Amino acid sequence: MKDITQEALRSASFNQLQELCEEIRGEILRTVSVRGGHLASNLGVVELTVALHRIFDFPKDKLIFDVGHQCYPHKLLSGRGDRFATLRTRGGISGFPKRTESAYDSYDTGHAGTALSAALGIAKARDLKREDFQVIALIGDGSFNNGLIYEALNSLKLLQTRILILLNDNGMSISPTVGGTHEVLEELKEGSAPLEDVRLFERYGLRYMGVYAGNDLESLLPALEEAKEHLQRESVLLHVITKKGQGHAFCEQAPDLTHGVTPGKKGEEYATALGEELIALARRDERIVAVTAAMTDALGLRQFFNQFPARSFDVGICEEHASVLAAGLAAGGMKPYYAIYSTFLQRAFDEIIHDVCGQNLPVTFCIDRAGVAGADGETHQGVFDLSYLAFIPNLTIAIPKNIAEFRLMLRMSAAYPAPFAIRYPRGGNEGEAKPLEFGKFELLHSNMSDIIIYAAGERCLALAERVCKRAAAEGLPTPTLVNARFLKPLDEEMLRSRPEKYVITVEDNALIGGLGDAIARCLRGQGKEVMSFGFGDAFIPHGDARALFEEFGPNEEAMVARIRECHARG
């Protein structure tokens, strides 16, 4: 799309602005159909973003997106139209705000609930430096469930600064928004809200300006003008009603299905297996319940929720609450399965320690999107979970080699009376699995070589198999290969009894604090040489998941070279 200057945007006629909106919509549809990405949420905020760029003065004024699923129109209006077709590709435009990408991106986001706190910080810095610009936080109604938003609201008066909050209310998180706050917002929209709901925001030092039609420039432009005027004196909340998927028939009908779009056909999924197994387990065991934080579909739990509504808890984008709720359910005698993405579980880190493992409660964490997640980039990669879980006492950590083994791990956890974590990637293959023994690795093939590879998870085992084949093809000894399916408890017995001198570890996690460190710790003083392959000490950008794994993850060439080297040294 051709870039439009701020001057052109300012002097455009109303009709031209409407045409611009259609142009933006067309560009987003075209690009997302090829590159994938967040579709419905971005289509919903086209008019709002055009109006913001007309009224405010970016990048002098700062626009902060909560989560960032709504930043495409902003990118198209801030000099990135010509590169927008590279969306979510390696080196191309990120699907999320990125300060390193443009001066128009004021704050990086990806997880929910941070925009208000960040906006307050930037506004307060402005005040202290006696600068003069506006700070705007664009926050979806789904994020308004998140505790961080309330912590920030609570300190709004205290901080004595001025910001504009745009509550972009489309009634959806990724799933439909749930909970008490959502009900308040619904009543405000319907005009049926009693005065006290409006005052709810005012109590926190916000002027609630009322409800505006967010897909209608005629409504938005004067509202933003008025808000800007008020901002001279006080913080303002503008409640904007948008339609997720606006302007695209299918998106409007199915905003949940078109929230995120992935091109290409879908294969087998761990998520699907999770749903199937939990249903089977729940039929036999009344204690089993499922907990999610606004991700029921993506985690494969829709069927479970339909079949066991009384035992299903989607608490909205509240990862911490979900974790403590699960701990409470377990303390009450239930057997909760808390399914969540690897990157979002970071939010519940303290609760895993303090509530679940500290009390040794039988909560099972089903950790999806582990390893490289791909096109969503830095804020969505799942390469830290082994590191942030490994040192927590009482926690079992399992890493299935395929979906069949994942099913066995779920069944094992159902009978296990303590905290249990299973981490797995998107995608996957069903494969086959032999019976599982708690805390025991699986010897996949044993050879008369002095080299042994311990690999964890489907991607790394596939890589290790390729490396073994290449070694054989080169006439090198084929290493012995082990499925290192428990990070904790570690199979110390096997590790210490294997005769191989050269040990290679492979994982799709950060090398610091991961499987390689655990194996090396176990083998200290045993005269072994351990070399570990995994992700280095850097944030992994967006791009194709497979390509990112090759570029930043355990390196095939380096592994083959290591085998050559070990062989040469004998």
Next chain:
Amino acid sequence: MKDITQEALRSASFNQLQELCEEIRGEILRTVSVRGGHLASNLGVVELTVALHRIFDFPKDKLIFDVGHQCYPHKLLSGRGDRFATLRTRGGISGFPKRTESAYDSYDTGHAGTALSAALGIAKARDLKREDFQVIALIGDGSFNNGLIYEALNSLKLLQTRILILLNDNGMSISPTVGGTHEVLEELKEGSAPLEDVRLFERYGLRYMGVYAGNDLESLLPALEEAKEHLQRESVLLHVITKKGQGHAFCEQAPDLTHGVTPGKKGEEYATALGEELIALARRDERIVAVTAAMTDALGLRQFFNQFPARSFDVGICEEHASVLAAGLAAGGMKPYYAIYSTFLQRAFDEIIHDVCGQNLPVTFCIDRAGVAGADGETHQGVFDLSYLAFIPNLTIAIPKNIAEFRLMLRMSAAYPAPFAIRYPRGGNEGEAKPLEFGKFELLHSNMSDIIIYAAGERCLALAERVCKRAAAEGLPTPTLVNARFLKPLDEEMLRSRPEKYVITVEDNALIGGLGDAIARCLRGQGKEVMSFGFGDAFIPHGDARALFEEFGPNEEAMVARIRECHARG
């Protein structure tokens, strides 16, 4: 104190109940004056707890304490009077609720904001199992600032269960409670609140029963009876006004100073140095600001707050918001210092990754109470921070050997344009320090031995010095000793160039993922033998900090034995 049976409590006259309250107060004062502990908060809830035990049927009914600073009277009323004098000592009564200690303790706490989510989980489990008992969450007004409480409130209607929330409002966190929610509560108390504030709670599915005098049994007993009645049909919020320190003149006057009591005289403190250095730095650098989450005094920042009120931010018990606010301030060009206890920083784990380090923003984390914190037990030990920080890209991690070196690290961080963490224990010695070089260890004494010790932090260096002296006294070679003051970046140059074959590492952190693992990783393939000493894979209970360090931490005898062994092997 003599135990009282539930029957005796039920049949006691009003006067006898009042006498019981005085007896409980006396016992708490006696014990805390010897053992230390949370004084003012516990004195405030004596009548409330007696009334709860009179009206409800524990342990069938479940009482869940938020944080747990208010559980002493409950312990005295649930068969633990005879052992109460062992409070906070190793093997004695814990200062916090502990399921393993008594059936009357329904849920373990220590961090803020978990009680409501936990109560909902336990209540929901009760409903699913068709059991019949009441679930009560006792939550201080300070915790009502915490985001977790709002996440739980938001799902209260959704979960369709019934609980009683006792909002114990004493106007204090550890410091006075701050923020918008606090203002609402204040107006409710004063009776000046408009109807809409009452409705605030009702919107979330709670019957707000009104304000009650929480140190007056005549007010409490009928209120709890009424609440119990309502609980048959709906969730209830009882707003109870208590006086922190009630019944003790000095505590009533200085509830902040008597929140936590430590017997014995105070020595030098890293916290004091933090305040002094930040004031000095802030005088020269206008960008420097301080952020805390309701712990201004304990962290040594009171003077800073007094001198630079516009650059000081205490946001209440909101560790996550504080972290993102700091990130926002840094994005806006400021240089924030976020001071927090090691254990509470766990709450901001995702924000350290997502907001601070993901954007490489110059926030300095001043991490107090690192290592064994002591008498507060499992939920307060700071033995995980090195493990949960080590793998985060862009983060510098420094560990001072004494207070003098801590001052140098603070000055270094002030000039450093990226995230910086400094972790240090309570207490400490000023000592002396040589100029600091970024990412470089300090060689303390070099000997012609084949053994080298890398130790981090004051306690571990003192231990290492003792071990060296004992080795010398035994006629063993004295190991070379290194102050391993940067976990990240690690001094790889020194590590790889030192000639010693035997490497010993010492840290007061969990061994998994800590300094030892980092050093061993760096030395892989170098033909060294690394043995690490630190904390094992278990939660550390309450007790005397020094004794816990000896029992669970790096072991002096084992270190000397290792030196003997290395010497024998040559």
